[in-house]
Amino acid sequence: MEQDTGEEGRIPTVGVVVARTGRLARLGDPLAYVMELVGPKLRGRVRLVSRDSRSTAEGARRAVRELVRDEGARMVVTLAGTEVLPAVADSCEEAGVPCLSSTFPWQVYFYGRGATEERPFRWTYHFCWGLDDIAETFADLWEAAGAGPDRAVGCLWNDGPQGAWSRHTAHGFLPAARARGYRLVDPAGYREPSAGFDGPGGTLAAFREAGVDVVTSAATGADLALFRRQAAAYGLRPRLITCSRWLAYPPAATAAGEPAQADVGTLVYWTPDHPYRSSLDGMTAAELAEAYERATGNRWLQPLGLAYALFEVAFHALSAATDPTDPPSVAAALGATRLDTMAGPLDWTSGPVPNVATVPLSGGQWQRGRTHPYELVVVDPRNVPGLRAGGELVRPGGG
Incomplete structure (x- = not known):
């Protein structure tokens, strides 16, 4: 134009x-x-x-x-x-x-x-x-889900720039989350698109061994959907998944009928x-x-x-x-x-x-909606004066 x-x-x-x-x-x-x-x-x-x-x-x-x-x-x-x-x-x-x-x-x-x-x-x-702002926002959501400091948080990060910057010891997500008292479990980064997370010695095995209760990620929708299917089959049901990146966009239905974003916590900036x-x-x-x-x-x-x-x-x-x-x-x-x-x-x-x-961030979650199957709900608006919560954080499955 x-x-x-x-x-x-x-x-x-x-x-x-x-x-x-x-x-x-x-x-x-x-x-x-x-x-x-x-x-x-x-x-x-x-x-x-x-x-x-x-x-x-x-x-x-x-x-x-x-x-x-x-x-x-x-x-x-x-x-x-x-x-x-x-x-x-x-x-x-x-x-x-x-x-x-x-x-x-x-x-x-x-x-x-x-x-x-x-x-x-x-x-x-x-x-x-910033990456530190994402970590602070997600830590607030983890705590709202009942996962206090000292809990193990599984990191679903790739082997590319997204994962490298999340891990950065000076400027990344990792130091801000650790400063809140969380123990981050970070297996080897996966290559996008992922071929799977359930192999011997893989991501799911590392999460189970470490007692991971919460998962955080910057995955694409396709990779997160794959992880969630394999985690369920593996018997791993985290109390909350938080994810940024494309997960801030409205969800699209998957072959299984549920979007990757279902009940996922994410960042809200507008x-x-x-x-x-x-x-x-x-x-x-x-x-x-x-x-x-x-x-x-x-x-x-x-x-x-x-x-x-x-x-x-x-x-x-x-x-x-x-x-x-x-x-x-x-x-x-x-x-x-x-x-x-x-x-x-x-x-x-x-x-x-x-x-x-x-730009300040609020905490949000993709919850079942009235107009659309899943809608982004602001659950923690504290960092934006004048913004109100649209609901409370729910556990996966609606609990």
């Missing part, structure tokens, strides 16, 4: 890298929809142009080159993708073009791309939660009930979710709020910059941004590290 302003050069261009084809195409839906929604609100002030990342790192790099070279983009925004998002940010850093991104734990974004507090990025900025509204026109979170469902016929998605905030912050930075056509001026404006957005209050002046603003 492109906005034709007829005033080339005077109105700054924001390039949008979004997956429209390939394995991440579904993850690109929120960003593509929000771009269409906010386009008319920004017409005459900002020109929006998009390129397909094709769900690959090379496609993402090509998209950035085209947006900068062919469209004159003064800023680039993007969401999602373990390989795609860093490729977009790194390409912008190399090209000297300000970039704004989200939906990627900030430690992976910052340290994983080689920055330090002493040597931060010059052009690339990000807002998200819902129609969050007390957030747009800095562009006052649209509320509830109104955004309703508009998406009406336009697409699909259920609302958590990334909608973050996608919307990308454009809010981009517009704010371009408006606040001394010269919106000058990259250093735009980057400086991004780094000084403090703004109440559809994703909540974002503040780059007090982030945990330079270039980063954080």
Whole structure:
């Protein structure tokens, strides 16, 4: 989608890298929809142009080159993708073009791309939660399920970047969970997609031997569904499973009739009930979710709020910059941004590290619903002022 302003050069261009084809195409839906929604609100002030990342790192790099070279983009925004998002940010850093991104734990974004507090990025900025925030949120859910400190928590982590960063002893999930007193049982990481977890000396055997009562993961839906089937056959029935990653999305039915998310605890960063509204026109979170469902016929998605905030912050930075056509001026404006957005209050002046603003997390669970077979219910809203719980945590099977 492109906005034709007829005033080339005077109105700054924001390039949008979004997956429209390939394995991440579904993850690109929120960003593509929000771009269409906010386009008319920004017409005459900002020109929006998009390129397909094709769900690959090379496609993402090509998209950035085209947006900068062919469209004159003064800023680039993007969401999602373990390989795609860093490729977009790194390409912008190399090209000297300000970039704004989200939906990627900030430690992976910052340290994983080689920055330090002493040597931060010059052009690339990000807002998200951290791996430590996920660990704290999940630990709260474990305790709500009756699994207090000193209990064994089984880690279902892969052998790729997701697992490596979860295990990271300085910046990962592991140290934050251990600081809460939990004993983490981490067998060898599995290769995605998993061929199984029930072999001799495998994950399930390690969990049983250690007396695992709770399982935490960052698995795909397919791998988590496989684990749950094999765990049940193995006689392992944890009191709670917590999982992040794609499990924040509405579930799809499996061959067995139940989604992988059923009764799974997960992170919650945006819902129609969050007390957030747009800095562009006052649209509320509830109104955004309703508009998406009406336009697409699909259920609302958590990334909608973050996608919307990308454009809010981009517009704010371009408006606040001394010269919106000058990259250093735009980057400086991004780094000084403090703004109440559809994703909540974002503040780059007090982030945990330079270039980063954080998003608070609540604890949620996929429970049997009234409108849909399973719905995401906020069960622990304590970290978001004004957000109310939609229910209490339930044990698997409804107990």
